[in-house]
Amino acid sequence: MTDVAVVGVGQTKFGELWERSLRQLGTEAFNAALTDAGIDRNAIQALYVGNMAAGYMSSQEHLAALFADHCGLAPKPAVRCEAACASGSLALRQAWLSIKAGVYDVVAVLGAEKMTDVTSSAAITGLMAAGDAEWEGAIGLTFAGLYALMARAHMHAFGTTREQMALVSVNNHKNGVKNPYAQFKKEISVEDVLNAGMIAEPLGLLDCSPLTDGAACVILASDRVAKRFERPAWILGSGQGSASLSLAERASLVEMPSTKAAAADVWKQTGWSNKNVDVLEVHDCFSINEIVALEDLGFCAKGDGGKFVERGAIKLSGEIPTNTAGGLKAIGHPVGASGVRQVIDICRQLRGDAPNQLSGVKRGLCLNVGGVGGTAIVTALGVERQ
Numbered sequence: 001m002t003d004v005a006v007v008g009v010g011q012t013k014f015g016e017l018w019e020r021s022l023r024q025l026g027t028e029a030f031n032a033a034l035t036d037a038g039i040d041r042n043a044i045q046a047l048y049v050g051n052m053a054a055g056y057m058s059s060q061e062h063l064a065a066l067f068a069d070h071c072g073l074a075p076k077p078a079v080r081c082e083a084a085c086a087s088g089s090l091a092l093r094q095a096w097l098s099i100k101a102g103v104y105d106v107v108a109v110l111g112a113e114k115m116t117d118v119t120s121s122a123a124i125t126g127l128m129a130a131g132d133a134e135w136e137g138a139i140g141l142t143f144a145g146l147y148a149l150m151a152r153a154h155m156h157a158f159g160t161t162r163e164q165m166a167l168v169s170v171n172n173h174k175n176g177v178k179n180p181y182a183q184f185k186k187e188i189s190v191e192d193v194l195n196a197g198m199i200a201e202p203l204g205l206l207d208c209s210p211l212t213d214g215a216a217c218v219i220l221a222s223d224r225v226a227k228r229f230e231r232p233a234w235i236l237g238s239g240q241g242s243a244s245l246s247l248a249e250r251a252s253l254v255e256m257p258s259t260k261a262a263a264a265d266v267w268k269q270t271g272w273s274n275k276n277v278d279v280l281e282v283h284d285c286f287s288i289n290e291i292v293a294l295e296d297l298g299f300c301a302k303g304d305g306g307k308f309v310e311r312g313a314i315k316l317s318g319e320i321p322t323n324t325a326g327g328l329k330a331i332g333h334p335v336g337a338s339g340v341r342q343v344i345d346i347c348r349q350l351r352g353d354a355p356n357q358l359s360g361v362k363r364g365l366c367l368n369v370g371g372v373g374g375t376a377i378v379t380a381l382g383v384e385r386q
Contacts, residue, residue, distance in 0.1 A: 003385050004099045005232035008037025008219035009344040014332035015183040016116045017213040022058045023070050026112040029215035029337075030071045033108065037219045037229070044219070045104040047071065047078040050091035050111035051336035056126045058114045067110055084130035085285060086370030087111065088216070088339030089377035093238045095220050105222045111341070112215035113334035123211050127335070130371035132246035144208055144286065146247055146372045148200035151288035153253035155202065157303065160291065162202050164306030166193035168287040169206050169329050171314055176326025178355040183212055183332030193287075207287040212332030216340040218347070223385070233347040236363075237272075237380035239265030245374045254303075256373030259296040266365075266378045270386065274298040278361045279349045280320050281342040283369040284327040290314075293367050294322070297378075316356055324349065324356045339368035343379060350383050 010032025012025050020028075026049075034041055047068050055061040064078035081091040088111030095107045115123055124144075128137040131146055154160045170190055176182040188206060196204040226232040241261030244250055250257075267273060274297060282293040291305035299320050300308040308314070314322035325331060325345040328338055346364035348354040366379040 001100045002102060003223040004096050004220055004235045005223070005226035005229070006218050006235065006343065006347050006381070007221045007226055007229045007232050008033045008039065009347050010036050011181055011216035011341055011344055012214050013181050014212050014214035014334060018116060020213070022054060022060060022112055022114040023066060025114065025213060025215040026067050026110055027070050029112065029217040030067070030108060030110055033217035033219050039219065041072045043106050044073055044076065044108050046076055046098065046107045047073050048091040048095040048107060048109045049078065049080045050088035050109070050339060051080060051113060052082055052084055052087045053113070053126045053129065053335070057118050057123065083375040084370035085283065085333070085335045086339055086368045086375045086377050087336040088341070089366070089368035089379060090339070090375070092218065092340060092343060092379065093240060093377055096235055096238050099220055099222050105225050107220050108217060109220060109340055110215065110217045111337035111339060113336040114213045115211045115334060116213050120211065135246045135248060142200065144200040144203055147286040147288055148203045149247060150253050150292065150372065151202050151286070154288060154292065157254055158306065160306035162194060163190055164310050165207060165287040165291065166190045167309050168284060168290045169193050172284060172323050172327035172329040175316065175324050175356055176330025179325045179331060180355070182326045182330050183210055184330045203286055203288070209285045209328040209333040212334040214332060214334040214337050216337045216344055218340055218343055231351045233350045233381050233383065234385050235379060236382050236386055237266040237269035239263060239269070239378045241376045243373050245371065247372055254292065256292060256296050256369065256376060258373045258376035259293060259367060259369065259378070262376045262378040263297050266380050270380050272363070272380065277320060277363055277365045279324060279346060279358060279364040280322045281346055281364070281366040282322060283367055284323060284329050285333060285369070289369065290322070290327070297367060316358065321358055324354060324358065339377065342366040342368060343381065346381050350381060
């Protein structure tokens with residue numbers, strides 16, 4: 001089958017961007033990716049758009065046609081993909097599959113979200129649609145509340161501490177300082193995290209990713225086309241898993257079966273294990289999720305995630321540098337864009353132009369989670385084809 005590479009990347013700054021509309025953000029990211037790739041928009045054969053909640057937060061549906069028009073791609077085909085916070089990765093995966101199947105040679109993947117044009121309470125209500133609105137949202141649970149249940153269960157089962165969770169936020173904020181696109185470029189301390197206002201016990205404000213506006217775009221190309229580019233980053237595997245939308249239906253609150261299924265598929269496709277990964281992007285919408293992700297991906301045993309973080313394993317100098325540009329916590333989390341942004345930051349590490357560039361990076365892995373694990377998508381990238 002056809003091999004697929006990322007040949008261009010672009011994104012907007014992430015943050016509270018009230019002066020710009022959703023269409024402006026998406027168009028800016030698309031144009032930046034075209035410039036990075038050094039190609040004309042006429043080379044793009046199709047557009048895949050990742051977005052979760054534009055209808056609710058921006059009063060705009062039919063985004064595929066909107067962006068095809070404003071990116072100068074109409075009448076070429078465009079598709080919108082939705083999988084809550086994994087919408088961007090779902091769009092990327094569908095685009096990857098379309099090239100592997102031989103349908104297209106060059107496609108654009110655009111993730112975009114505008115979250116700050118509604119009130120915070122409205123945004124919280126909208127985000128809860130990523131969980132089970134009828135069975136759990138209707139009784140007052142929020143998105144933060146669901147992850148708080150997971151955090152408390154993990155603490156009870158394994159002795160994980162608030163300090164260990166706080167270290168996730170501390171690490172990611174430190175990594176975000178040099179990232180020009182990050183919403184927050186300020187270091188924080190464990191004490192800052194522990195003393196921040198409580199959102200859903202045991203998760204405080206600094207355990208939670210922010211509400212964010214932003215867009216990110218990548219250009220994908222088949223091996224027939226990608227060989228013309230100097231620095232392609234090859235997509236070596238893509239896995240997707242699902243689980244019950246409701247936490248109440250889960251056998252366990254301390255793991256995500258969707259992540260395990262997606263990772264197992266990628267290990268099979270690539271022949272890798274976690275020992276082959278040089279740099280990692282995981283979905284840290286809440287600090288507990290980074291700990292659970294490290295366990296479910298196999299970088300440490302189940303229950304050891306807190307200790308793994310505490311011993312510095314995720315630092316830039318650690319065993320597996322994680323969220324090296326700041327993660328969702330510091331960069332921000334425009335939910336439809338985050339999965340594409342994760343791929344961009346791995347590509348930058350592979351190309352050698354990342355904000356916190358590591359040495360000798362050959363292989364990277366991304367985990368993008370929708371909701372509380374109803375969907376999980378794992379993407380493997382490398383500097384060389386398999």
